[in-house]
Amino acid sequence: MELRHFQYFVAVAETGSLTTAAEQRLHTSQPSLSRQIRDLGAEVGAQLLIRSARGVELTEAGLAFLEHARLVLMQAELAAKAAWKVAHPAKPVFALGFLTGEEMNWLPETMRTLCDELPNTEVTISSQNSPQLGQALMKGELDLAFMRAELNMPDLIYRHVDTEPLVAAMPRDHRFAAFDEVDPRHLVSETFIAVSRVSPTLKLVIDEFISKLNVGIRPSHEVDNLAMAMSLVASTRGIMLVPAYAENLLPASVVCRPLAGEPPTIDLVIGYSKTNTSTTLNLFLNRVDDLISRCLPRQARNGY
Incomplete structure (x- = not known):
């Protein structure tokens, strides 16, 4: 009795059809599969399957054999996996x-x-x-x-x-883009985009800086991430304070300018x-x- 006999028998039992099992599960011919099933029955010494109007059905002996056949296949799979793991140890x-x-x-x-x-x-x-x-x-x-x-x-x-300064991000054609640096006090007259609580450390740095300016800057929007921030800057013609590394992610429509004076920083x-x-x-x-x-x-x- 070979492992393929168990595979063939389980396939027929689960599909209820020699033809379906041969074509869809085992990719072999139906006559070859029938011969293998007959050989298995002869070796077991009991009829395992019977043909009926509904296809192929298990006998009582077949039902008993099916449970053990599935266990044999599972154990064979586990054995193969165990051997493969020993031969191919996982990298840390x-x-x-x-x-x-x-x-x-x-x-x-x-x-x-x-x-x-x-x-x-x-x-x-x-x-x-x-x-x-x-x-x-x-x-x-x-x-x-x-x-x-x-x-x-x-x-x-x-x-x-590292310690990074914050810079002002704005549309490329914004009037402040013509300056070498931006006076943060002038942001009071602009659409200001704030950071949401999704980035609590950055939000705290920006909020404290805006509070110290004491010029009444009020955010018009809040954003959760840099991609959303750049889209909003471009679409609303707003200005936002971002860490300098954000310049790596700017679309062509957005530019950054340094802040005049002593800019806020973030670690x-x-x-x-x-x-x-x-x-x-x-x-x-x-x-x-x-x-x-x-x-x-x-x-x-x-x-x-």
Whole structure:
């Protein structure tokens, strides 16, 4: 009795038809399948199937055999999977997260930093807003993220990477686009687009800056992400304060200008869980200073 006999029998039993089982499940000829089923019955010493007006039906012996045949096939599949796993051990996974857009600045050198581990490690990349990255770190779904230092996440450790100024994003043909820098006090006369609570750290920085100006700037709209922000800037001819790295994501219709005076700033950090014992994470943390020294001069040359 061979494994294929069990496969053939189960296929016929589940479809209720020799023809259907042969053509759709087993991709063999119906006469060949009938012969295999007869040989199986002869070896078992009992009639397993009978023909009826409704097709093929199981005898009582066939019903008893079916349960064990399915178990045999399941065990054979498990055995094959177990052998494959031993022969092809899974690579450890190192999961990286980036505040949407920051991967353009930091991913290439991050991968270079990890290059020694790459042959033995599968690296995955995700792009999300900062609170989502923090939640993923705490759940163990990410090993490390370039993000904001989010409050109320005591299980995370943050390491400062960069401090970015905020700039004014506006339509390319806006009158302020002709200036080298924008006086933030003049935003009071413009359609001002604010950040929603989806990005609480950025929202806090902008709200505190607007409050200190004390010129009565009131937001006309709130946005949840940079893509939505750029669309709204272009469609409403509004102005929005964004971190300088957002210049990487600008459509042709939107430009950024520095703010006059002392602009607000926001920190970029790498975050990771206190309980993460990944050897790849430890290797990366030991090389962070070198990563920063390579990335920041290049970003300065590119104007952000």
